[in-house]
Amino acid sequence: MRPDRFLRFVLLLVPLVVGGCLQTSYRPLHQSDAQPDEQSSLFERRVDYRLSSAFYTEVPECAAVVTKAPAPRALSQWVEKAVERHLATRLPRVIAGARLRRAADRLGIDLKIDSDRRVFARQARCPALVEIHLSQVQDDYMVLWAQRRLTISLVMTRINDGKILWQARHNAGRADGGLPISIIDLPLSVARAGLVTRDTELFASIADDAIRRMMKTLPDVRGLDPARGSLARH
Secondary structure: OOHHHHHHHHHHHHHHHHHHHOOEEEEEOOOOOOOOOOOOOOOOEEEEEEEOHHHHHOOOOEEEEEEOOOOOHHHHHHHHHHHHHHHOOOOOEEEOHHHHHHHHHHHOOOOOOHHHHHHHHHHHOOOEEEEEEEEEEEEEEOOOEEEEEEEEEEEEEEOOOOOEEEEEEEEEEEEEEOOOOOOOHHHHHHHHHHHHHHOOOHHHHHHHHHHHHHHOOOOOOOOOOOOOOOOOOO
């Protein structure tokens, strides 16, 4: 095989091999890790998480969802709905962000104020709050290569005392294109990069994948007997 053909074969094969072998790793997040580092490698897909012992001693039967960090409206809605959908596979009851905002307006409360949060918790009989933080939104296009990435953090707190019960953080994204090694490869790289930028649902798909991975670190307590109110830790 000619050297140039062999090089082209290798460059086309590497993304397939990497994509096929890439696995999600889960790293416990300690209290000392106030700001965990960004995804450290192109070839690493990692979820940082922490599950407090308080979660097991007083398992929340309900959690309300709220988006904290500012982000484009459409993106915030995608992420919020994905969190609500996946959280419903872990907890018996989930109060959606839109419903939470309507309840706050009806009760005349400000969810940024601790005492008002407690009013909501009593009225809705929902002891926990899951806050969504979008700390990074990347949309890079360089003609031959493009990527879209999100860094999402989820923090579940007990409303009565502000205790963090669970938190998870994940940097996820998609990219395509590449450096052409011949004039023939040039339009292919441009086309593949263009597909990334033109996909109007790509951010929604990235968010859904990221949150699905993050939720794997949260126990499924839907079958918990409400009379027990606690969960044996395994």
